[in-house]
Amino acid sequence: MGNKIERGRLKEPPAKEVTNIMVAPTLTDEEVERSYQIYIDVNKAHVLMLEKQGIIKKPVAKAILGVACEMAAMGNKPTFEITPELEEMYFNLENYLIGKVGMEVGGQQHTARSRNDLHATVDRMEVRNAILQIGKELNSFRKLLIELAEKNKNSVMSGYTHLQPSEPMTFAHYLSAVSQALSRDFRRIIQVWNTTNLNPLGGGSMGSTTWNIDREYTTELLGFDAPMENSLDCVCSRDYILQLMSSLAILASNLSRLATDIRIWATPDYGYVEISDSVAVCSSIMPQKKNPWTFESVNTFCARVKGLDDTAWMIYKGVPYAFTMESMDMIGSFWPQLKEVSNILTLLSVSLKDIKVRTDKAVETARKNFSTVTELANTLVRVEGISFRAAHEIVAHMVGFLTEKDLKANQITKEDLDRISLELFNKPLTITDEQIQIALDPVKNAESKEVLGGTAPEEVTRQLMVLKEKLNNDNLNLAKKKEQIEEAHRRLELAVEETIG
Numbered sequence: 001m002g003n004k005i006e007r008g009r010l011k012e013p014p015a016k017e018v019t020n021i022m023v024a025p026t027l028t029d030e031e032v033e034r035s036y037q038i039y040i041d042v043n044k045a046h047v048l049m050l051e052k053q054g055i056i057k058k059p060v061a062k063a064i065l066g067v068a069c070e071m072a073a074m075g076n077k078p079t080f081e082i083t084p085e086l087e088e089m090y091f092n093l094e095n096y097l098i099g100k101v102g103m104e105v106g107g108q109q110h111t112a113r114s115r116n117d118l119h120a121t122v123d124r125m126e127v128r129n130a131i132l133q134i135g136k137e138l139n140s141f142r143k144l145l146i147e148l149a150e151k152n153k154n155s156v157m158s159g160y161t162h163l164q165p166s167e168p169m170t171f172a173h174y175l176s177a178v179s180q181a182l183s184r185d186f187r188r189i190i191q192v193w194n195t196t197n198l199n200p201l202g203g204g205s206m207g208s209t210t211w212n213i214d215r216e217y218t219t220e221l222l223g224f225d226a227p228m229e230n231s232l233d234c235v236c237s238r239d240y241i242l243q244l245m246s247s248l249a250i251l252a253s254n255l256s257r258l259a260t261d262i263r264i265w266a267t268p269d270y271g272y273v274e275i276s277d278s279v280a281v282c283s284s285i286m287p288q289k290k291n292p293w294t295f296e297s298v299n300t301f302c303a304r305v306k307g308l309d310d311t312a313w314m315i316y317k318g319v320p321y322a323f324t325m326e327s328m329d330m331i332g333s334f335w336p337q338l339k340e341v342s343n344i345l346t347l348l349s350v351s352l353k354d355i356k357v358r359t360d361k362a363v364e365t366a367r368k369n370f371s372t373v374t375e376l377a378n379t380l381v382r383v384e385g386i387s388f389r390a391a392h393e394i395v396a397h398m399v400g401f402l403t404e405k406d407l408k409a410n411q412i413t414k415e416d417l418d419r420i421s422l423e424l425f426n427k428p429l430t431i432t433d434e435q436i437q438i439a440l441d442p443v444k445n446a447e448s449k450e451v452l453g454g455t456a457p458e459e460v461t462r463q464l465m466v467l468k469e470k471l472n473n474d475n476l477n478l479a480k481k482k483e484q485i486e487e488a489h490r491r492l493e494l495a496v497e498e499t500i501g
Contacts, residue, residue, distance in 0.1 A: 014087060023084040025332075032089070033076040034335075038125045039093055040072050041492060042118060045221040046201065047109055048495050049214050056108045058499065063101045064109050065496050071096065090115055112211035113204065116235040116323045120200040123331055125222065127241060128196050128485070130338055135189055135478050138251070141345045142182050142471050146464055148352060149175035153457040156446045157265075157272050157362035158371040165371040168442040169455045171272075171357050174261075176463045181254045183470050188247040190477060195240040199224035203234025206323055221495065223488030235323040241334050242313060248341050249309040255344055256302035259295040262355070266292050272362040276354040279347075294351045301340050301347075308337035366442035368408035370399055375448075376412070379439040383431045394421050410440055 014023070025031075044065060051061035071078060071093065078096070086092045098106035155171040199222060202208065202215040208231035215227040228234045265272040275292055283289035312333040319326045366372065373395050380391035397420045398412060414436060418429045438444055450456040453463075 013085065019084040019087075023087060027082050027084055027089065027092075029077065030335075032078075032082055034126055035089060035122055036076060036078060037072060038122050039089055039118075040068050041222065041489065042121050042125070042201065043093070043109060044068050044492055044496055045218045046113055048221065048492075048499060049217050050108075050111055051499060052217060053212050053214055055111055055211055055213070060105050060108050062500050063105050064097065065500055067097050067100045067106075069496065069500070070100075088115075090118060112209045112213050113201070114206075114235070116205050117200050117203040117231075119328055120203065120235050120237075121222070123238070123328075124196055124198065124200065124224075124240070127244065127331075127334070128193065128481075130334075131189060131193055131196065131244065132478055132482055132485075134248070134338060134341060135186060135474070137342055137345050138182065138186055138189070139471060139475055139478070141349055142179055142186070142467070144349055144353060145175050145179045145182070146467055146471065148355070149179070149460070149464055152357050153460050155357045155359045155362065156366060156443050157357075157359075158366045158369060158442075165366070165369040167374050167455075168366045168371055168446040170446055170457070170460060171362075172457075172460045172464070173446075173455045176460055176467065178254070178258050179467050180463075182251070183467060183474075185247065185251040185254060186474050188250060189244065190474070192240060192244040192247060193481060194225070195243060197223075197225045199227045200234035200237075202227065203231040206232050206235050221488060221492045223485040232321070236319075236321055236327055238316060238327050238330055241331055242309075242316060245309045245312050245334055245337055248337060249306045252302040252305035252341060252344060255348060256299050259298040259302075259348065262352075263292045263295045263299075266290075266295075270365070271358055272365075274356045274358060275351060278354070279351040294347045298344050298347055298351075301344050305337055305340045305344070308333045308340070312337075363442055367410050367440070370402075370409045372409055372440045372442050372445050373399060373412075375445050376436065376439040379435060380417075380429070380431060383435060384427075384429055386425075386427070390425060393424055397424065410437075412436060412440060 047056070047061050047064050047068070050056045051058055078093075080092075080096050082089070082092045086095055094106065094109065097109060100106070149172040152171040152175070156168055157171055157174075158165045159167050159169040159174070199215065199219040201218045201222070202213050219225075219227050228237075262273060262275070264270060266275050275290075275295070277290075279292075279294040280290045281293040283291070312330045315326050315330040315333070377388065377391040377395045380386060380394060381388050384391070394417060398417060399409075401416065401420070402408065402411065414429070414431060414433045417431065417436070421427050421429050446455045447457060450459050452459070454460075
């Protein structure tokens, strides 16, 4: 058995520079471990189909499948050499097969098939595995956020719009919001399954085949939902990868926003949260520093996720609607993107699991920073029977007065409100100091918003229950899809055993 393949009309082997630059990077240990068993499964299914259809004889199928089983038993990496000189993974595997059973027998494995539909099939099987992997990791992170929220349903803090104090909320309410977005991220990712899990095997080079193949049979054995309908579409379409990469880029955007908020709230000027020493770093010169190391790097990694998405899109947009190397090369941007997203989820998980919410500091800030005055305006409407716009004007002038005097929200008095109301509308107010202070209490403020989607602990509890139910259903969905693949693999192995005897 030699490291030699027939190169058709080509008389020279690939140039060393070509194999080093174009082939070797596709045959790294990581690449081989990801695809080796998948190639073997596709070969098994194809050979079983050829024998079933009478395209190859049963003794030929038995001989080929016997070597396939031997190769599968080697694990995630073959014990024989994988060399770039043989151009790619498939020719390495075929070279081993032919070395075992000879060209006349081993050469029949590739009947009624092209590398084009073979590669398209392997790509889809790899990507569907990736969907299950990243879906599981995302759901683990979603679970962590929900558990963190349940511990902080009474941790009142300022909410922000335009990075300015807006209204009081709880840390749990904030985490519920992030979790809602991550629930949508999961839905986007899992929807890619529907466009990914389609069988291109049988598309040939692009024009199908004159052999009487059974594409439904290979679809069943490989766990696909259905065969692809058009042979050209079989081999030239990688749009499902763009769909997944786009979904991962949106996920990264949401995770980056989360990291940004935590970075801001961990600064001494805010002091709402304190991150663990294990995910922080001190300055080499400034001893007071506790820099949010992991959260900063998460923002960097998220940028790379989007950059890889853009790279794949730019590769694919100019590809003719035909099979070309770009159709295969674009997936080279997907695997590093997937790894980046996985790393982001890991870093955020380890960084948030031990985070401390400094509720006393957060409440005290909310008490002073005017985040409660919207509720003061609402109280004026209820007590005085005036329009909200009039109440808004009174409170706005009140805030302006306090700001000029360098006073805080909790220093608002009935006397000052009454004076401003008389100046603006010639109307005295009946509101009491007690009513004012109740309106300005950030804890009561957050707890009183019991409407659907509100900040009250009972309502946030309901939101978290909905999120947990969604998460449970999403995990069941993943498990069902994993079982679909595993059941197909059991059928494949049973068919191999029956054929070998």
